[in-house]
Amino acid sequence: MLAAVLYRGGEGRPALPWIIAGVVLYAVSLVVTMGFNVPLNDRLAAAGTPARIHDPAAVRARFESAWVLWNSARTLATTGALGCLAWAMRVAGGTGRV
Template structure:
C-alpha cells in the first residue's frame, strides 16, 4: 500500500505542477501576446478582470496543491525503495517553490498595482499604467514558466530514478 500511495501522491504532485506550468505557458504564448496587440484600455481592463477571476478554488487547488503534494511525495519517498526518486522530487519541489516566490514577490504586487490604478475609464494615462505593468509581468512570467516547467520535468523523471 505504501508504494501505491507514494506513486499516487507523486502523480498528483506532477499533475498539479503540470497544470501550473501549462497555465503560465498559456499566458506566455497566447494570452499576453494576444493582449499585447490590443489597445491600452482593453489590455488594462482584461488583465484586471483576469487577475480577479483567476482567484478561484480550481486555481487554488492547483497552485497550492502542487507544493503540498510535492512536499508530501518527498516525505513518502524519504526511506525505503522510494529513496532513489527523492533527489528529483526535492528538486521539483524547490523549483516549484521558486515559481511561487516569483508569483508572490513579483506577479502579485504587479497585479495589485494594476488593480489600484482603478477603472480604465478613470485612468488618465492608460499607456503608462500598461507599460509599468506589462514588460515586467511578461518577463517574470517567462521566468516562472521555465522554472515551473523544470519542476514538472523533475517530478516526471522521479519515477524513472533508480531504474536506470
Template structure:
C-alpha cells in the same frame, strides 16, 4: 509505506505542477501576445479581469496543491525503495517554490498595482499604467513558466526513478 499510495501522491503532484506550468505557458504563448496587440484600454481592462477571475478554487487547487503534494511525496519517498526518486522530487519541489516566490513576490504585486490604478475609464494615462506593468509582468511570467516546467520535468523523472526502483 504502500508504494501505490506513494505513486498516486507523486502522480497527483506531477499533474498539478503540469497544470500550473500549462497556465503560465498559455499566458506566454497566447494570452499576453494577443493582449499585446490590443489598445491600452483593452489591455488594462482584460488583465484586471483576468487577475480577478484567476482567484478561484480550481486555480488554487493546482497552485497550492502542487506544493503540498510535492512535499508529501518527498516525505513518502525518504526511505526504502522510494529513495531513488527523492532527489528528483526534492529538485521539483525546490523549483516549484522558486516559481511561487516569483509569483507572490513579483507577479501578484504587479497585479495589485494594476488593480489599484482604477478602472480603465478613470485612469488618466493608460499608456503609462500599461508600460509599468506589461514588460515586467511578461518577463517574470516567462521565468516562472521555465522554472515550473523544470519542476514538472523533475517530478516526471522522479516517477520514472520510483518505477525503476520498484522493479529492481
C-alpha cells in the same frame, strides 16, 4: 512534499533528488508569484478601471515588462518542477512504488 518524505529511504531513494528538485522549483514559483506578480497586479489594479485611466499606454508601459519577466520566470520554474516530478515518477517506476 509528501512524496519526498515517502521516498526518503529504501527502494525509492533514486527518485528523491528529483522530487526535492521539483518541490524546490515549485516553491520558487510560489515566491515569484507572491513576491513579484501579485504586487504588480495590485499596482495595476490601483491604477483604476480601464475606462477611468487617463493614459492606459503609460500604465501598461510601467507594468508590462516587469510582469512579463517575472511571469516567464514563474513559467520556467513550474515547467522545471513538472519535468523533475515526471522524471521522479519514471525513476520510481522501476521500484514498484507509485
